[in-house]
Amino acid sequence: MNEFAIINSFFKSQAISTKEVLLGIGDDAACLDIPSGYHLLVSTDTLVSDVHFLASWDAYIIAWKSIMVNVSDIIAMGGEPRWLSLALTIPSYNESWLARFSQGFHEALAQYNICLIGGDTTAGPLSVTITIQGIVPKGRAIQRNGASPGDRIWLSGEIGGAAQAVAFLNSSTPKEEDLSVLMQKLQFPVPRRDLISVLQRYATAAIDISDGLGADLNHICQASNLGANLFLDAIPIHPLVKKYQLKEALSFALAGGDDYELCFTTSANQDGEILNVLKAEPLACFPIGFMEAKPGLRGTSSDGSVRELIPQGYSHF
Ligand code: ADP
Ligand code: MG
Numbered sequence: 001m002n003e004f005a006i007i008n009s010f011f012k013s014q015a016i017s018t019k020e021v022l023l024g025i026g027d028d029a030a031c032l033d034i035p036s037g038y039h040l041l042v043s044t045d046t047l048v049s050d051v052h053f054l055a056s057w058d059a060y061i062i063a064w065k066s067i068m069v070n071v072s073d074i075i076a077m078g079g080e081p082r083w084l085s086l087a088l089t090i091p092s093y094n095e096s097w098l099a100r101f102s103q104g105f106h107e108a109l110a111q112y113n114i115c116l117i118g119g120d121t122t123a124g125p126l127s128v129t130i131t132i133q134g135i136v137p138k139g140r141a142i143q144r145n146g147a148s149p150g151d152r153i154w155l156s157g158e159i160g161g162a163a164q165a166v167a168f169l170n171s172s173t174p175k176e177e178d179l180s181v182l183m184q185k186l187q188f189p190v191p192r193r194d195l196i197s198v199l200q201r202y203a204t205a206a207i208d209i210s211d212g213l214g215a216d217l218n219h220i221c222q223a224s225n226l227g228a229n230l231f232l233d234a235i236p237i238h239p240l241v242k243k244y245q246l247k248e249a250l251s252f253a254l255a256g257g258d259d260y261e262l263c264f265t266t267s268a269n270q271d272g273e274i275l276n277v278l279k280a281e282p283l284a285c286f287p288i289g290f291m292e293a294k295p296g297l298r299g300t301s302s303d304g305s306v307r308e309l310i311p312q313g314y315s316h317f
Contacts, residue, residue: 018115143205209263
């Protein structure tokens, strides 16, 4: 089996296409017709074996997660994912592995109506690199640098679950049903497509939480030249993190990545309107703090005391 046969049987044959894809898989480059009135968003994420996933995982899951983490980046910019290319490195030709991988890959793409438009196929240590493209109305990309002092900080859902699953990969085993709930969080993150219109209407800055709320919110702080103050009791922590981390649950959840929830800021005078919109949808989003002119990350407890938080998160180096 040479690489062209792999591309044809596992990728090209099942790729969906739209009229915007003037040229897809098979030429030296893909050619896309960007709808007028939109800007192009481009993002790349690599998933490396035994860093971002275990080589022993079902290849369906590896493919699924690789797509979702990339989709999440486009959504965090307020955009709509549209096209992607796949640079796949595999140790050797393994038909059943490739069949599972491509099944997960194409099912994940179909869920978002994303076209696979190209890639690269090489032999080497297992890794998956995806470059995704999305579109956003011109001038409406939501950046990290748009927050202002006093802006409300929102979190789109519970955090810490995926990190708790990672913690259990190499330590004592929890209850079987707890582990499966947590593994679902780690392996099947759900990009928050349901929040795109709220982001588009209200967000002044946004980020998806891949490295941990502390580290990722700190990116908004630094880009916006501000600080943040979190209501520590308002941060939604996954119940199983509370169960297994006890008193450490908050710091564990702040430093835990891989949840792919969104953290975004909005102008404080829009609180009422946003709460109404969230209620009407209905969408759960948690107001967890506010931006401040003073740099750094702080947390306010229910008794009103304020303490500095260290913006820890996952770092490769
Ligand atoms: P080139 O020799 O021009 O670099 P390649 O031999 O790498 O082209 O790839 C041939 C075609 O197949 C290209 O259009 C490329 O984008 C596409 N392709 C390669 N690998 C993949 C893959 N894993 N998934 C989808 N398309 C791929
Ligand atoms: Mg090539």
